[in-house]
Amino acid sequence: MSGLGALAVTFDLDGTLVDSEPNYYEASRRVLAEQGVTDYGWAEHQAYVGIGTWDTALLWRERHGLRAPAEDLLDATDRHYLELARAHTRVYPEMRGFLELLAADGVPTAVASGSTPQAMAAVLAGTGLGALVRVVVSVADVPRGKPAPDVFLEAARRLGADPADCVVLEDAAPGAVAAHVAGMRCIAIPYVAAQADAPGFATADLLLRGGQPEFTARSAYAWLQKTAQMT
Template sequence: MTAIAALPFLPEAVIFDMDGLMIDSERVSLACWSQEAQELALPFTDEFWLGMVGLGDRDCEQRLLQHIDADAVAALFARCHDLYEARTQQGLPLRPGIVEILQLLQAHGIPRAVATSTRQPRASRKLAASGLLGYFDHVVTSSDVAHPKPAPDIYLLAAQKLGKAPSRCLALEDSPAGIRAAVGAGMTAIQVPDLVHPDDALRALGHRIVDSLQDAQALLVPLLRRA
């Protein structure tokens, strides 16, 4: 891995995305979209679904409406919702390293929140089923804000609930939309790409990009040791 710049300060709080960063759910979600679109004979490619990673339901709906009518969008959403719920009830795997970094922050008393495009109550249900809900002081979702990612609202609200200035928070994300939201909120951001990798335009934001959550943790350890 190319050397990554050290973090400029010990964060007063760390805010985590959920899908694709903590829970390995993006592949399941994309598979549901693709399967149901094929069954409904809708003309979408895998690249189209990748473009929706990290977006809230409203933005996904707007993208779909550019290609199919409202009835087809409603049918697709309903069928995908049912299929996704059935698959998530079977349990979803965690991303490697997530429990370790959460335990490290917990041991050092660093407050933690979730900022996810998933709506309530699904977000809390997925966190609970994955055994992660208890690690967080707050869970902020797209149900709680007027404008979901890539707007900064979710991250600004998470910082507010934690009682911390956004400039003193660290955000961990996997998707381009999430990184734009975190950087737009004025936070230091680390991207751990999953399905969608940063292009030149995203890299120009100047955030840190690492290969794994273990690499993200390695940036925190020296600061925590000095605390």
């Protein structure tokens, strides 16, 4: 058992471990341009942060009146995204440091995301983060995406951990809600700091309102130590 007792830690991927949103934005922009939507901007893209790619495709169809099936939009997005992700995906340095601390202490860790298996594999392999986690769960592995708790509960099952002993790191309000519904504690690091007052973030046990600039590996580890003492 690790120095943190029975605690297990699950990370969201996009916006939490890595800053993949610029790549998702560019992939989305390309797909929508192919569908004749030429005014897709960063402001609209931010509204989809934390929403799985499948649900995003459905929202595109509704908002922009697209006739293309959601499956086709999703496939096209993945194709463009994989091209961009393989070229470069930025890892948040303090998040890598945190994962390394947990790995050195033998803490069970997982990544659970609303992304596709292919996108997750490309990012985790390209960044080297895959070597630091035991379990990877994608939206394709469960019936429902966030804010349903399915990906986090499946990660706990694969880690052999009780949900009550799990801590989730999330950048989006739907993910914080998913962790809460799963019966897990949550460290929330909003990708869009202006959204820190979103109701979903109120469920988090620790909310870093300023986002990634406020996160450090050492302070997060210290918080986990306090959490472990309360269990």
